[in-house]
Amino acid sequence: MKIKEAKFVISNTDPAKCPAPELPEYAFVGRSNVGKSSLINMLCNNNGLAKTSSTPGKTQLINHFLINGEWYLVDLPGYGYAKIGEKHVLNWKKFTQTYLQKRENLMCVFVLVDIRHEPLKNDTDFMEYLAVNGVPFVIVFTKADKLSPTQIKKNVEKYKAVMTKTWEELPQIFVTSSEKKIGGQEILDFIEQTNTLFVK
Numbered sequence: 001m002k003i004k005e006a007k008f009v010i011s012n013t014d015p016a017k018c019p020a021p022e023l024p025e026y027a028f029v030g031r032s033n034v035g036k037s038s039l040i041n042m043l044c045n046n047n048g049l050a051k052t053s054s055t056p057g058k059t060q061l062i063n064h065f066l067i068n069g070e071w072y073l074v075d076l077p078g079y080g081y082a083k084i085g086e087k088h089v090l091n092w093k094k095f096t097q098t099y100l101q102k103r104e105n106l107m108c109v110f111v112l113v114d115i116r117h118e119p120l121k122n123d124t125d126f127m128e129y130l131a132v133n134g135v136p137f138v139i140v141f142t143k144a145d146k147l148s149p150t151q152i153k154k155n156v157e158k159y160k161a162v163m164t165k166t167w168e169e170l171p172q173i174f175v176t177s178s179e180k181k182i183g184g185q186e187i188l189d190f191i192e193q194t195n196t197l198f199v200k
Contacts, residue, residue: 030112
């Protein structure tokens, strides 16, 4: 798949106001500063998409982009913010969890993880939440350009080792670098294949 058109549609905190669930949808989420906007811009071949389609504060909203007129890419607020108040955290949890659990056309969640770090509890807890609630997801390791191929493999294996302790089957894994344009086509091919499973 090649993205020819990516249009910003709407931002809100009310899942009921999201576009009608008539097209397949894919959500991108991760801790703050994981490189989510950069990955979205790489996938869409538009360096300003995630940034210029947002106004201040939109990182706390559900952002919908219509891709090729065929499916939605959803930019969700990052989790794990250390500097926002408890009220904002609870609000984030409320509308994000409602979206994740109720959005009937949500085909998959791409959970972004910084490949440079050891497995972090808020990442693994979030994936556990998705699994428990039956929300399909894959892991997208970001910032692979910051490590050597050997270290990339080592860090991925560390993550697998931690997850294998509690998971019988591991989710699909993608390794990406927005800087070096790595892994984007694999993600788009996955989306294209998954789109064929969508039933209105």
